[in-house]
Amino acid sequence: MLTGSEMAVVDANAEALGVPRKQLMESSGHAVARAVRAHADPGASVTVVAGRGNNGGDALVAARFLDEYDLRILLLGRPETITTVISRENWDALQSADYPAEQVRDSSSFDLGDPDLVVDAMLGTGISGALREPAATAAEAMNESAATVLAVDVPSGLDCETGELAENAVDADHVVTFHDTKPGLDGLSASVTVADIGIPDAAQRFVERGDLQRLSRDPASHKGDNGEVLVVGGGPYTGAPALAARAALRAGADLVRVAAPDAVAREIQGYSENLIVREYDGDRLAPTYVDWLTDFAADHDTLVLGPGLGGAEETLEAVESLLSAFEGTAVVDADALQVVPDIRTDADLVCTPHQGELVGMGGETGDDWRERADLVADFAADIGHTLLVKGAYDVISDGERTRVSRTGNAGMTVGGTGDVLAGVTGALACVLDPHDAAAIGAYANGAAGDRVVEEYGSGLVATDLVDAVPAVLRD
Numbered sequence: 001m002l003t004g005s006e007m008a009v010v011d012a013n014a015e016a017l018g019v020p021r022k023q024l025m026e027s028s029g030h031a032v033a034r035a036v037r038a039h040a041d042p043g044a045s046v047t048v049v050a051g052r053g054n055n056g057g058d059a060l061v062a063a064r065f066l067d068e069y070d071l072r073i074l075l076l077g078r079p080e081t082i083t084t085v086i087s088r089e090n091w092d093a094l095q096s097a098d099y100p101a102e103q104v105r106d107s108s109s110f111d112l113g114d115p116d117l118v119v120d121a122m123l124g125t126g127i128s129g130a131l132r133e134p135a136a137t138a139a140e141a142m143n144e145s146a147a148t149v150l151a152v153d154v155p156s157g158l159d160c161e162t163g164e165l166a167e168n169a170v171d172a173d174h175v176v177t178f179h180d181t182k183p184g185l186d187g188l189s190a191s192v193t194v195a196d197i198g199i200p201d202a203a204q205r206f207v208e209r210g211d212l213q214r215l216s217r218d219p220a221s222h223k224g225d226n227g228e229v230l231v232v233g234g235g236p237y238t239g240a241p242a243l244a245a246r247a248a249l250r251a252g253a254d255l256v257r258v259a260a261p262d263a264v265a266r267e268i269q270g271y272s273e274n275l276i277v278r279e280y281d282g283d284r285l286a287p288t289y290v291d292w293l294t295d296f297a298a299d300h301d302t303l304v305l306g307p308g309l310g311g312a313e314e315t316l317e318a319v320e321s322l323l324s325a326f327e328g329t330a331v332v333d334a335d336a337l338q339v340v341p342d343i344r345t346d347a348d349l350v351c352t353p354h355q356g357e358l359v360g361m362g363g364e365t366g367d368d369w370r371e372r373a374d375l376v377a378d379f380a381a382d383i384g385h386t387l388l389v390k391g392a393y394d395v396i397s398d399g400e401r402t403r404v405s406r407t408g409n410a411g412m413t414v415g416g417t418g419d420v421l422a423g424v425t426g427a428l429a430c431v432l433d434p435h436d437a438a439a440i441g442a443y444a445n446g447a448a449g450d451r452v453v454e455e456y457g458s459g460l461v462a463t464d465l466v467d468a469v470p471a472v473l474r475d
Contacts, residue, residue, distance in 0.1 A: 002180045004125030004160030005213075010179065012210025013203040022086045024197055025054065028178050029061020029090075031195035032152055035176040036117060039148055042068040044116040047147075049138050051156075052077045055124030057087030058152050062119065063099055072113065073101040076122060076134050107137035118142050120170045121152040125160040125182060131168050139170045151175045151190070158184045207396070207405040207443040212473060214436055215428075217252070227253040227430025230300040231423070232293060232322070233307035234260035234268055235284035235315065240308030240334070240419045242271035243462055247423030248304065249274055250469040251444065253430055256423075257300070259293060261285065286314045290321040297322075301430035302329050303347075306336035307419045323347060329429050333422040337361055341383055349385035350434045352422055358389050369393040369404060377402045386434045388425065390418065394442040396435065403439045407446025411453045416462025421445040424469060440473075447472040 002010065015021055040046060046069040050056030056075070063073050073094065075082075082088040094101050104110050112118065120142060122135045131139050135156055142149050149172045154160055157169020163184030172190045179199050185192050203210075217226060229248045233241030241258050248256045257276040260268050265279035278296070280289045297303045303326060309315050320339040323330065326347045332340055333352045340351055341362050355365045355372075363379035366372045373395050380387045381399030389395045394405040425441030432440065448468035452460045 001183060003183055007125055007160070007179065007182070009210045009213050010199060010203045012213060013206070013208040014199045014210075016208040016210060017200060017202055017206070019198060019200065019203075021054075022089075024199065025057050025086055025090070026061055027197035028058040028153075028195070030065060031176055031178065031197060032058055032062035032119065032121075032150075033065035034195075035150055035174065035193060036062065036066060036069070036119065039150060039174055040069065040117040043070065045070040045072070045114075046117045046119065047072045047074065047113060047115040048119040049074045049076065049112075049122055049142070051122040051124075051135070052082045052087070053124060053126075054084050054087055055152055056082075056121045057084060057090050059119050059121030060087065060090040060094060063094060063101075064097070071100060072115070073099060074104050074110070074112075074138075075101060076104050076138065078103060078105065104134055104138075107134035110134055110137050110141065112138070112141040112145055112147075114145070115147045117148045117150060118145065119150050119152060120156055120172060122170075123156040124153050127156070128159040128161065130166045131157050136168050139168055143171045149173050153177050154182055154185065155188070155190070158182075160184065163187065205402075205404055207403050207407075207439045209475060211436070211440050211443060212475065214432060214440065215252075215473060224254050227302065227427055228255040228300045229253045229257070229302050229304060229423075229426045229430065230297050231256065231258045231304045231307065231426070232260075232285070232297070233258065233304070233309050234264045235308060236310035236312075237308035238264045238267045239271070239416060242268050242275065243416050243419040243466065244304050244307040244333075244423035244426070245275050246272055246463075246466050247420040247469060248427040250466050251424040251427035251441075251473065253427035256427075259296060284312055284315050285309055285318045287318045287321055290318050290325065293322055294325045297326055297330075298328065300328070302331065302426045304331045304333070304422050304426040306333035307422055309335055311335040311338075323349070329434060331422050331426045331429060333418060340385065348434050350388060350425055350429060350438050351383075351385055352388045352390065352418065352425065352438075354390045354418070358387070363387075363389075365389075369395065373397070373402050373404060386438050388421075388438040388442055390421070390442075394446065396439045396442055398435045401435055403435075405439065405442035405446055407443050408449050409446075409453050411456070411458045411460045412446070412449040412465075414461055417445065417449065417465060420448075420462050420465045420469075444469055444472045
């Protein structure tokens with residue numbers, strides 16, 4: 001089952017994989033025509049009521065396959081207001097071929113007539129709430145008619161995020177939906193057919209440009225609304241926490257703070273005036289500071305733990321205590337990863353190991369990405385956290401959902417790219433669930449590397465990726 005927003009991501013990913021939306025619309029329209037033939041004999045009167053979006057476009061395609069029927073096509077609105085290019089192309093095709101197509105400019109001019117079958121293609125999966133005019137009048141006419149009602153994808157008025165049906169929704173007898181079933185369809189009295197329209201499995205397996213549709217920002221938002229990230233790192237190393245923090249800012253977090261030992265805090269601050277550094281005594285993380293860090297981390301949307309901490313025994317003891325007490329979302333990287341399998345925590349963890357670190361955590365790896373994906377999924381289920389396992393193909397799994405990202409290149413074997421990934425994922429985890437944040441983080445980090453490798457080749461460095469991240473996420 002896919003929500004409307006998930007289906008939009010899959011459609012866009014299919015296009016990124018080379019299956020254009022126009023081709024999918026043609027397949028969808030053919031599926032609608034097959035459904036009409038299944039419920040109406042040749043010669044029957046069929047009225048298509050089409051909206052101005054892609055849902056209507058599917059039905060406009062179907063009309064070209066229904067020459068054996070007494071056909072009538074009603075467009076709700078003016079043709080110049082059709083919202084997508086491909087839907088308008090299909091309207092123009094019907095006009096050129098002299099199909100019986102009419103425009104309904106307002107609700108007062110809507111006349112359904114007395115068809116044997118009516119196709120509801122007014123509103124699709126992206127609509128919520130009660131139907132507005134002229135769709136409301138059209139739905140009322142369909143519901144009062146003796147005609148068989150066939151809905152395209154979902155009945156107009158069904159919210160495909162919540163599964164709720166508006167009071168004035170279309171009461172369909174049959175539904176032909178595409179690729180997968182949608183929320184709310186199983187609660188209808190209508191028969192539901194799921195039509196295969198040629199979307200490859202890869203559109204759901206691989207993270208692609210369509211996944212970026214999950215990101216949005218309220219134009220009226222204020223500082224902090226888009227995420228506050230705390231990076232706990234540094235001690236033996238200073239560059240790693242700075243890279244993670246800068247990457248989190250470039251990935252859209254409003255505020256990023258770094259908690260680091262005072263021995264290196266000034267050096268970390270020196271990497272960028274954009275960083276907010278909070279120091280504590282000492283030259284490395286130790287158990288003494290766990291209570292303070294736990295309270296400080298609770299004021300942030302996401303904790304990024306691990307960059308530059310090192311693997312000293314007292315540091316790992318502090319990491320274990322911090323994760324055990326923390327109750328939010330944390331991205332765990334580098335040496336901090338090794339304590340994860342043995343802790344009990346209420347936190348939602350995103351662990352970002354490379355394959356060697358995964359084995360060190362107790363997981364398994366394989367040579368083929370498909371085998372790796374299965375092994376990562378099993379291990380994620382065992383430890384109860386999300387894994388983002390880095391490699392030529394990054395594998396992301398929470399034990400139930402498994403995605404694969406294919407962006408990135410061999411130039412990214414340079415040090416620091418994993419710290420950038422941790423920071424990007426931390427920023428995204430402020431506004432997305434951990435699995436989606438990890439998937440898009442892997443995609444964005446690799447895609448940033450693919451942009452800069454064109455200029456720098458094998459001489460790229462991690463800071464190059466930081467500066468390329470915004471353009472990748474904007475695409």
